[in-house]
Amino acid sequence: MTGDEATNGELDADESVVRRDRFSGGPARDFLSSLAADARIFAADIAVDRAHVVMLAECDVVDDATAGAILAALEEIETAGHDALPDGEDVHEAIETAVVDRVGPDGGRMHTARSRNDEVATCIRYRLREDVFDAIEATLALREVLAEIAEAHAETIMPGYTHLQPAQPTTVAQWALSYESTVARDTARLFDALGRLDASPLGAAAFAGTPFEIDRERTAELLGFSSVLSNATDAVASRDVLLETTGALSTLATTLSGFAEDLIVFANRGFVDLDDDYASTSSIMPQKKNPDTLELVRAVAGDAAASVQGLTTTLKGLPRAYNRDLQRATPHVWATVDAVTQATEVAAGAVATADWNEDSLAGAAGEGFSTATGVADLLAMAGVPFRTAHEIVAEAATAAEVDDGSIREALADAAEAHLEESLEEFVDAEALDAALDPASNVASRDSAGGPAPDAVRDQLAAVGSSIEADRETHADRVCVVESAAERRLEVVSTYV
DSSP states (O other), X not given: OOHHHHHHHHHHHHHHHHHHHHHSSHHHHHHHOOTTGGGGGHHHHHHHHHHHHHHHHHTTSSOHHHXXXXXXXXXXXXXXXXXXXXXXXXXXXXXXXXXXXXHOGGGGGGGTTOXXXXXXXXXXXXXXXXXXXXXXXXXXXXXXXXHHHHHHTTTXXXXXXXXXXXXXXXXXXXXXXHHXXXXXXXXXXXXXXXXXXXXXXXXXXXXXXXXXXXXXXXXXXXXXXXXXXXXXXXXXXXXXXXXXXXXXXXXXXXXXXXXXXXXXXXXXXXXXXXXXGGOBOOSSOTXXXXXXXXXXXXXXXXXXXXXXXXXXXXXXXXXXSOOGGGGGTHHHHHHHHHHHHHHHHHHHHHHHSOEEXXXXXXXXXXXXXXXXXXXXXXXXXXXXXXXXXXXXXXXXXXXXXXXXXXXXXXXXXXXXXXXXXXXXXXXXXXXXXXXXXXXXHHHXXXXXXXXXXXXXXXXXXXXXXXXXXXXXHHHHHHXXXXXXXXXXXXXXXXXX
């Protein structure tokens, strides 16, 4: 080896040491740490720790004195808050460290018969259950607002659209109830997700159970879970409930996006006036009133859909049982549940405080010969084949538009051309006037689910019952969790 070669070799070695020093220590640990983000599940972890320690004491895995010391330390840590925790890889490690700092080595007994794998899975379900309760409450509030609007505007005529073109006259009530029906299904989807979310993974340990004789049903009871996940590997590895919940929230966000778009268009056309709390003025054009909050509600659907895709991609192809990828899964869920719940509340507030311009709505209800279908139906009910009736009305509409003439005259001409008889042979003048009048046209459509005031009132009765039933289900679920929290603290007090 030459001198130059030796020198180069020594330099390479020195550079290697520098590189190792540069990449050792902090950066990797910071990359792994979720402690800051775990502030969201701090209270959940305290609850899970308490339930687990109580169960360990009741099963004689940990003695009462040690359990009492640990539980007392957890109370101090809870009071101090997440920001007072020592450094740690995550909130679970930091809380345990804080307990050991207060109790000594026996504080480490709190982790007996469990792993961070089942602990974090339980904390996520515990906190997300609370968030889903809030999301369901928001949907119920929106449905109640929509029902109130429908009741107040059962006879308020408005234009109905397909392809954003005038289609048929309808009512504000019919429009509002159409969204109530959709949001009711969104509520049902959240309840379905909640049913599968409300199961405890605690006691599954790393993924293969534990040799300690523990009582998993007891910890589930103390945490208000309705069941225990039976397979330990499934308990720690699966995050399908996160995907299901995010998907349900994304579907709700899609409903809200269409709802917001309708109100934005209605505001643009002068049909509805949004309250100032849900609008803003231009920074340069003082005459403008912008539906800003509804535009943001509309945008949330894109964020929610992205979260579904991000979460799906993170979970795709993960091997059993636990993988650190799962640390990147929960932020998608938290962001979605927060944004969609808030968007639901804003949408409810915007429509609840809006003023409907009944004169403007009525004036636009008959635009574009939107009563045409009613005339065709009238002819069909008089014995004219519907397709023929459709052709007569279509030709009359075109002729009236081209010649700027009377639709009645155009109908008479088209009917005579197709039927070789006068229009009066099939439809009398009074019935034709009613079909052409938007209000009478709406009143004639009284089939189940239609916009006629009587049909709307039938719908409102069913809607009221549905909302009441969902409210009771929601209250019962919340009560179970709140009662469990009270019982948990009562049991803890016997040890502390």
